[in-house]
Amino acid sequence: MARRLRSELYRQLEPQAWRRAGLSPVNRALVALILASVALAVLETEPSLGAAFHRGLGVAQVLIGGVFLAEYVVRIWIAPEDPRYAERFGRLRYALSWPALVDLLALAPAFLLVGGGEAYLLRMARLLRILRIARLGRFSRASARLIAALAARRFEFAVTLAFGGVLMLLASTLLYLVEGSGQPEAFGSIPRAMWWSIATLTTVGYGDVTPITPLGRVFAGATAVVGIGVIAMPAGIVAAALGEAMRPERRPTVRPQAREDAAPARN
Amino acid sequence: MARRLRSELYRQLEPQAWRRAGLSPVNRALVALILASVALAVLETEPSLGAAFHRGLGVAQVLIGGVFLAEYVVRIWIAPEDPRYAERFGRLRYALSWPALVDLLALAPAFLLVGGGEAYLLRMARLLRILRIARLGRFSRASARLIAALAARRFEFAVTLAFGGVLMLLASTLLYLVEGSGQPEAFGSIPRAMWWSIATLTTVGYGDVTPITPLGRVFAGATAVVGIGVIAMPAGIVAAALGEAMRPERRPTVRPQAREDAAPARN
Amino acid sequence: MARRLRSELYRQLEPQAWRRAGLSPVNRALVALILASVALAVLETEPSLGAAFHRGLGVAQVLIGGVFLAEYVVRIWIAPEDPRYAERFGRLRYALSWPALVDLLALAPAFLLVGGGEAYLLRMARLLRILRIARLGRFSRASARLIAALAARRFEFAVTLAFGGVLMLLASTLLYLVEGSGQPEAFGSIPRAMWWSIATLTTVGYGDVTPITPLGRVFAGATAVVGIGVIAMPAGIVAAALGEAMRPERRPTVRPQAREDAAPARN
Amino acid sequence: MARRLRSELYRQLEPQAWRRAGLSPVNRALVALILASVALAVLETEPSLGAAFHRGLGVAQVLIGGVFLAEYVVRIWIAPEDPRYAERFGRLRYALSWPALVDLLALAPAFLLVGGGEAYLLRMARLLRILRIARLGRFSRASARLIAALAARRFEFAVTLAFGGVLMLLASTLLYLVEGSGQPEAFGSIPRAMWWSIATLTTVGYGDVTPITPLGRVFAGATAVVGIGVIAMPAGIVAAALGEAMRPERRPTVRPQAREDAAPARN
Known part of the structure; x- marks a missing residue:
C-alpha cells in the first residue's frame, strides 16, 4: 500500500509522470504556494507595513516553509520511482542532484528566521526564498523549447x-x-x-x-x-x-x- | 412593410449582413458617434474648459445618448432577423447576450447625468461610456484575425x-x-x-x-x-x-x- | 540642336529616363543642393549664429533659389519629352501636376525673403523650403518598394x-x-x-x-x-x-x- | 627547426590556420590581453582611483604593450607562411596591410606614455589603444556572416x-x-x-x-x-x-x- 501511495505521489509531483494535459493538482497548489511565498518575501522588506503585519508574514513564512519541508521529505522518499534513481543509493543521488539542492537551499531561510540571528545576513538569507521560483522552470516543458530556440x-x-x-x-x-x-x-x-x-x-x-x-x-x-x-x-x-x-x-x-x-x- | 424596414435596418446595423465592402452608412455614422462620445467624455474631465463649455458637453452627451437609446431599441426590435434569435424568446435572448448588455451598460451614464446624483460615482459612471468603444470590435472582422494569430x-x-x-x-x-x-x-x-x-x-x-x-x-x-x-x-x-x-x-x-x-x- | 539639348536635359533630369545605375550627375548635384538648402533653412532659425552669418545664409539661399528657379523653367521647357506631356498643352498640364506645384511652392520663400515683409509669416514661409526635400522621393525608386510593402x-x-x-x-x-x-x-x-x-x-x-x-x-x-x-x-x-x-x-x-x-x- | 617554429606560430596566431574548433590557446590569451588592455585604458581616465593605482596601471600598460610588440614582430616574421605573402617582399606587403597597420597604430600609445609628452594629446593617444579591440573582428568568422546579412x-x-x-x-x-x-x-x-x-x-x-x-x-x-x-x-x-x-x-x-x-x- 505504501508502494501505491509512493507511486501516486510520484505521479502527482513529477510533471513528466503526469499523463493528462497541464499540471497535476498537487503541482498546481505548489506553484501557487511558491508564488505566495515569494510575494511574502518581497513584502517583508517593506518597512511601512507595520509590526503586526510583519509578525503575520513571519508566521505565514514558517507555515509555508513547513509545507516545503514536507514536500522535500516526500520527494526524497519517492525518488526511487524515477528510473534514474531506481538503483541503489538512488535517494542519496537524488538528494545531491541540482533540483534537490535548490529545494534545500530555498528551505533554509524559513527556519533561520525562527532561530533569529545577525540581522543583515538574515535579510540576505530571506531573499534566497526567491530561488524557489526557479523550480517553476521544471514544471514547464514549453519554456524549455523557447530557451532551446534562443x-x-x-x-x-x-x-x-x-x-x-x-x-x-x-x-x-x-x-x-x-x-x-x-x-x-x-x-x-x-x-x-x-x-x-x-x-x-x-x-x-x-x-x-x-x-x-x-x-x-x-x-x-x-x-x-x-x-x-x-x-x-x-x-x-x-x-x-x-x-x-x-x-x-x-x-x-x-x-x-x-x-x-x-x-x-x-x- | 414593417418587415421590409426591419430587414433593411438589420442589413444596415449588422456588419455580417452587409454584402458590400466596408461598413454600411448607418454603421459608419455610429462609429463616428461612438468616437465623438468618447472624446466628449474625455474632455468633460478637463476643469479648465469653463462652465458654459461643460453645459454644452452635457447637452451633447444627452443627445448622443438618445441616439444610442434609439439604436438599442431598434436592435432589440430587429433581433429576430438574426438566425440565432429567429426562434421564440429571440429578442429576450438577444437582450441578454453580451453585446446587448454592453450597449445597455454604456447607455446608463448618459441618463444618470440628467438625474444628478453623487458626484464621485457619476464621474466614474461617465467613464463607462468609454466601454462603447468596445463595440467597435464587432465592426471589424480583421482585427479578430490579428488577435487569433497572437x-x-x-x-x-x-x-x-x-x-x-x-x-x-x-x-x-x-x-x-x-x-x-x-x-x-x-x-x-x-x-x-x-x-x-x-x-x-x-x-x-x-x-x-x-x-x-x-x-x-x-x-x-x-x-x-x-x-x-x-x-x-x-x-x-x-x-x-x-x-x-x-x-x-x-x-x-x-x-x-x-x-x-x-x-x-x-x- | 535645341531638340538634342532638350532630350539630353530630360535624360539628365528625369530619373526614369536615365539608363545607367544610380542618379545622373545633374540629379546628384540637385539632391546635394536640396540637402544644403534645407540645412541652411534649419540653421537660419538659430539666433546665436550672429548677424553676419545670417546675411551670408540669406545670400546663399537666394543663390540656391536661383538654381531651383532655373531648374523649374528647364523642367517646363523639357516637359514634352515625357510621353504623358507630349500632346498639346503638355507644358501647362505639367505645370499643374503635383511635382511641379511642389517645386513652385518651394521656390516662393527664397524670393519672399528678398522682398522683405511681415516677420512671423516670413519665418513660416522659410520653413516651406523644407518641402523641397519631398522631391527627393521621386529620385528614389526603391523607397517606393518599401512603402508598398508597408x-x-x-x-x-x-x-x-x-x-x-x-x-x-x-x-x-x-x-x-x-x-x-x-x-x-x-x-x-x-x-x-x-x-x-x-x-x-x-x-x-x-x-x-x-x-x-x-x-x-x-x-x-x-x-x-x-x-x-x-x-x-x-x-x-x-x-x-x-x-x-x-x-x-x-x-x-x-x-x-x-x-x-x-x-x-x-x- | 626555425621553419617548424614559424609554422607552429602561424598555426597558433592565424585563426584560419587553426584546424580545431574555436581559437588556438595563443589567440585566446591575446583576446584576453586585448580586453584587459582596453579595460585598463578605460580605468586610467577615472581620477578618483588614486596616484598609486594610476602608476600601477601605467606599468601594466607598458608590460602589455611589450607583449603586443613581441606579437607584432612575430607576425611579421611568420608572414610568409600565409600564401598571400609567400612571394618576395611578402613581409613588407604584410606590414603595409590593413591589419598590420592597425596593430602598429595600437602599439604607439603604450610607448608614447613612457616617453612623456603633451598631456592632452597623450590622453587622446591612450584611447587609440581601444582600436586594438577592432582586431577581435578578425578572430571571428561568424560575425562576418552577420555583417554580410545586414x-x-x-x-x-x-x-x-x-x-x-x-x-x-x-x-x-x-x-x-x-x-x-x-x-x-x-x-x-x-x-x-x-x-x-x-x-x-x-x-x-x-x-x-x-x-x-x-x-x-x-x-x-x-x-x-x-x-x-x-x-x-x-x-x-x-x-x-x-x-x-x-x-x-x-x-x-x-x-x-x-x-x-x-x-x-x-x-
Whole structure:
C-alpha cells in the first residue's frame, strides 16, 4: 500500500509522470504556494507595513516553509520511482542532484528566521526564498523549447553584445572627451560616461545625466540613433529564431514525401 | 412593410449582413458617434474648459445618448432577423447576450447625468461610456484575425512575462540591497525598487528614481541590457506569429495539388 | 540642336529616363543642393549664429533659389519629352501636376525673403523650403518598394493604432482617477493624463510627470508592460511584411516551372 | 627547426590556420590581453582611483604593450607562411596591410606614455589603444556572416534613416514654432529642437527638455507614436534579413534536385 501511495505521489509531483494535459493538482497548489511565498518575501522588506503585519508574514513564512519541508521529505522518499534513481543509493543521488539542492537551499531561510540571528545576513538569507521560483522552470516543458530556440542563436546574441559593448566604449569615450571638463561628475571619466551611454544605447534614457554642449548633443544624438540598431538586432534575432522554431512544432505528422519536396523551404 | 424596414435596418446595423465592402452608412455614422462620445467624455474631465463649455458637453452627451437609446431599441426590435434569435424568446435572448448588455451598460451614464446624483460615482459612471468603444470590435472582422494569430502564441507570451517577472524580482532585490540604505525612499524595500526596475526593464526610463552608487549603476546597466531582451522577445514572437498568419490570407485559390506538395512550407 | 539639348536635359533630369545605375550627375548635384538648402533653412532659425552669418545664409539661399528657379523653367521647357506631356498643352498640364506645384511652392520663400515683409509669416514661409526635400522621393525608386510593402499592411497598422489608442484611454483614465487629486496639474483630467500615458506606452518615458501613489505606480507599471506590446506589434508587422517583400525582389528570372512548384512557399 | 617554429606560430596566431574548433590557446590569451588592455585604458581616465593605482596601471600598460610588440614582430616574421605573402617582399606587403597597420597604430600609445609628452594629446593617444579591440573582428568568422546579412540590406537601412531624418526635421520644426517662444533655450531654433526630437523619435526620452504647451504636447505625442515606427522599421529589416541569412547556414548538404525545386522559396 505504501508502494501505491509512493507511486501516486510520484505521479502527482513529477510533471513528466503526469499523463493528462497541464499540471497535476498537487503541482498546481505548489506553484501557487511558491508564488505566495515569494510575494511574502518581497513584502517583508517593506518597512511601512507595520509590526503586526510583519509578525503575520513571519508566521505565514514558517507555515509555508513547513509545507516545503514536507514536500522535500516526500520527494526524497519517492525518488526511487524515477528510473534514474531506481538503483541503489538512488535517494542519496537524488538528494545531491541540482533540483534537490535548490529545494534545500530555498528551505533554509524559513527556519533561520525562527532561530533569529545577525540581522543583515538574515535579510540576505530571506531573499534566497526567491530561488524557489526557479523550480517553476521544471514544471514547464514549453519554456524549455523557447530557451532551446534562443540558445541555438547564442552566438548571434554574443556578437550583438560585443558590438553593443564596442559602441558603448566609443560613445563613452567621445562624451568623456567632449563633456568631461564641463560636467566632471557625470562625464569626468570613461567609466562615469558609461552610465550615460548604457542608458542611451538601451533607449532607457533616464535623463539624470545628459550632455549640455552642442557637440556633446550631436554625439549623443548619433549614439541614440545607433542605439536603435542595438535594440533592433536582438529583436530581429529572436524573431528569426522563433520564426524557425515555431514552424515544426505544429506539423508532427507530415508525409515523408511532402517533407522531402519542400524541405529546403521549411526552416 | 414593417418587415421590409426591419430587414433593411438589420442589413444596415449588422456588419455580417452587409454584402458590400466596408461598413454600411448607418454603421459608419455610429462609429463616428461612438468616437465623438468618447472624446466628449474625455474632455468633460478637463476643469479648465469653463462652465458654459461643460453645459454644452452635457447637452451633447444627452443627445448622443438618445441616439444610442434609439439604436438599442431598434436592435432589440430587429433581433429576430438574426438566425440565432429567429426562434421564440429571440429578442429576450438577444437582450441578454453580451453585446446587448454592453450597449445597455454604456447607455446608463448618459441618463444618470440628467438625474444628478453623487458626484464621485457619476464621474466614474461617465467613464463607462468609454466601454462603447468596445463595440467597435464587432465592426471589424480583421482585427479578430490579428488577435487569433497572437492568441495562438499566448503561451510564448506567458513564458516571456514570467521570465520578465523573474528578472524584475532579481533586479529589484539587487538594487534594494545596494541602494536601499542610501535612498530609502526609492529603494528602501523590494516593492519600492520594483518601480525603478519595471521602468528600466521596459526601457521606459522615467529617471525619477535612479541608482547613485557605482555598484548600483553597474547592476542597473546590466538590468537595462537585459531589458532589451525583455522587449525583443515579444517583438520577435509577434513577428513570427504574424509572419505565419499573414501568408495564407493572401492565397485563397491555391491549386490543391500545389497546396499538397508545399504544405509543410506554408505555415 | 535645341531638340538634342532638350532630350539630353530630360535624360539628365528625369530619373526614369536615365539608363545607367544610380542618379545622373545633374540629379546628384540637385539632391546635394536640396540637402544644403534645407540645412541652411534649419540653421537660419538659430539666433546665436550672429548677424553676419545670417546675411551670408540669406545670400546663399537666394543663390540656391536661383538654381531651383532655373531648374523649374528647364523642367517646363523639357516637359514634352515625357510621353504623358507630349500632346498639346503638355507644358501647362505639367505645370499643374503635383511635382511641379511642389517645386513652385518651394521656390516662393527664397524670393519672399528678398522682398522683405511681415516677420512671423516670413519665418513660416522659410520653413516651406523644407518641402523641397519631398522631391527627393521621386529620385528614389526603391523607397517606393518599401512603402508598398508597408502599405499592404496598412490595415494591421490601423488595428494596432486603434488598440494603442484604447490602451492610452484606459491608462489615462486609471491614472486620472488615482493620481488626479494628488497631482492636479499632471493628472487632473484625462487629457492631461494622456501626456503621461503616451510617453509611457511608447516607452519614451520623459519622466517630467510620474505617478507618486503606490496604486498609481502599480497601474503605471502595468501600462509600461503593456506598452512593450504596443511597440512589439508594429515591429512584428514590419518584420513580417518585409520578410515577405524582400524575397521576390531578388529573383526576377525564376523558371516558370520552379515558380509553380514552390509558389505556395514563396510569399 | 626555425621553419617548424614559424609554422607552429602561424598555426597558433592565424585563426584560419587553426584546424580545431574555436581559437588556438595563443589567440585566446591575446583576446584576453586585448580586453584587459582596453579595460585598463578605460580605468586610467577615472581620477578618483588614486596616484598609486594610476602608476600601477601605467606599468601594466607598458608590460602589455611589450607583449603586443613581441606579437607584432612575430607576425611579421611568420608572414610568409600565409600564401598571400609567400612571394618576395611578402613581409613588407604584410606590414603595409590593413591589419598590420592597425596593430602598429595600437602599439604607439603604450610607448608614447613612457616617453612623456603633451598631456592632452597623450590622453587622446591612450584611447587609440581601444582600436586594438577592432582586431577581435578578425578572430571571428561568424560575425562576418552577420555583417554580410545586414550589409545586403544597407539600402533599406538608408531609406529608414532618410525617413527618420525627415520626421526629425518635421517634428523639430513644429515644436520650434509652437514651443520656441515659451522655451527659447530648448526650442528657440530648429537645431535646438532637434535635441528633443532625436531623444523622442529614438524613444530614449531623457526628459531634460519637454514641451509644456497643450499644442506642443499634442505634436510631441504624435512624434512619440511615429517614433515607434522609426524603431520598428530597423527591427523588422534586421528580422527579415537574419530570417533569410540563418536558413542556408544550417543545410549545407541539400540534394541538388531538391535545391532546384524549392530554390525560389529559399532566399
